[in-house]
Amino acid sequence: MNAVVLKRLPTGRISGRIIMAFVSALLVVALDIVDKDAHRLTISLSGNIVLVTFIIVATLTGLSVIIWSVYKRKVTLIEQTRQKTQDDFVRNLRHQMQNHLQAISFAANHMPAVGDPNELKQVQYRVKKMGELVHELERLSNIRSGRLNTEIIDLGVLAKGIVEDFQSVRPQDSERIALYVDSVPHSPSICGDEGLIEQMIENLVSNALKYSSPPSRVEVSIREEESFVAVRVADRGIGIPQAEQDRVFEPLYRGSNVDKASKGTGLGLALAQRVALAHGGSCSIRSEIGRYTVIIARLPSARAEVAPGRSLRSWWYRIRGSRLSGPS
């Protein structure tokens, strides 16, 4: 059974019902004995066997449900502890690094002016760059489904704003970026964290522009595909070697055919993938070296959340008497 469904099983309610059944069965047995003593009612042997079997089955089921819920709680606890340890580690690392960098920066600033002033500038530049990297790495490790600040977002509107911003600040690329939004029969909406989704699309567009040259086009398309909304960003740029395509989403990874002097932290695609995963979606890549790169981020459609029969979760809710709002 799907882990998501298992997590949502209302074990408390089931065990409550089983305990109720168990108590009722005991009551019947007790009444049976009383009745027998009073010589008012006799129950056949087969009737008693059915009763005892029922009690045994109920007890065993009850016990398994209790053991299961204890196990689930334990697993959750272990996961939470692991997560906390990781968070603490990242936070401490960030804190230490930032303090060291700050001290270096101040020390460099307060040093008496000797030698080439450009060297001091280099120190300041590198310190800032490291600080940026530490900050971005912490941000990356903090993107998690439990921490999203979600709302309904019309991806067509959001992408239009992003593309227009790119066009207005990079007039040289204005003609290169094209946006296609498939909003028939309805606008492609998702339930997500707007700040993160915005950053995800920005990173994809920025990468596409960076690794392709004018006059080739960068195409951004948004369309609903079954229960997902696909954000597709395609460029006709340098491409990514086949053997490296699995690694492009790794933090700090940079393709072997990328000019090492080109700027960037190497976290753009990693962040995009983390954002998609945290929203229950995915990020994939198709590319051919020297020809094109297409990155597709799929995010669960806001409609899939309420549409019936599309997930085990909605199936479970329907059995339980539809707790979902919206069309059924």
Place this chain on the structure above:
Amino acid sequence: MDLTGSETLLLADDEAAITDPLLTTLTRHGYKVLVARDGDEALQQARHSHPQVVILDIEMPKRDGFDVCRSLRREGIDTPIIMLTKITNTLSKLGSFEEGADDYIIKPFDEIELLARIRVVLRNKTGRINMRTATVLAADDIILDRRSRTVSVKGNAINLGEKAIKLLDTLMVNYGFYLSHGELLRKVWGIDMSMHTMEDDSFRESYLENRVRRQVVTLRDQLNDPRDKPKFIETRKGYGYRFIPKVDIR
């Protein structure tokens, strides 16, 4: 008004390698500087020495910076506070700086940048401590209910996204003062431009400023506030955006 010269600043950080050079710089710029080495000391000094600005590191022995900030605000002390970190957890919530900090700056920062932030918080010192915790902000026809995250104009609810609500909230709390693109990016979007090197994408700054502009335009449209004759949000080139009417709390 010359703001430097007589103000007392409280600098709380357990790293001498950070406080010592800062002490030199801040003193050179005319500030009187008190230094606290842990959270308890910071709290005591903030209570009894009445500094005009408190600069708080987050991770300190005995009591962390958030804790000190919360305690001061709970006691009704409205001294402007600048945190030496990003306020990650609170920025996602409405009301932005719920811990009660006025601004933040991410390490490693330039001393010049810190001096600029100190000047801004001193200039904007408003005694508006209650506005940060109020449930409802009201100005003329606009009512922003933080609990239900709804905004209404003349009694009609308008449909605003999270960012637009956060933007309106920040502008309302700072009514009467201009907020620059950089300040709005920090307070509404949680992006601190000063920590980026800018060399990567030279266009990033103007790109992000555009993002603020876009959101302000959307908000203005929703509030039906004309740009040329604004009733609520005024734009002034080189200064930023200002919420015009007086805001009351409920």
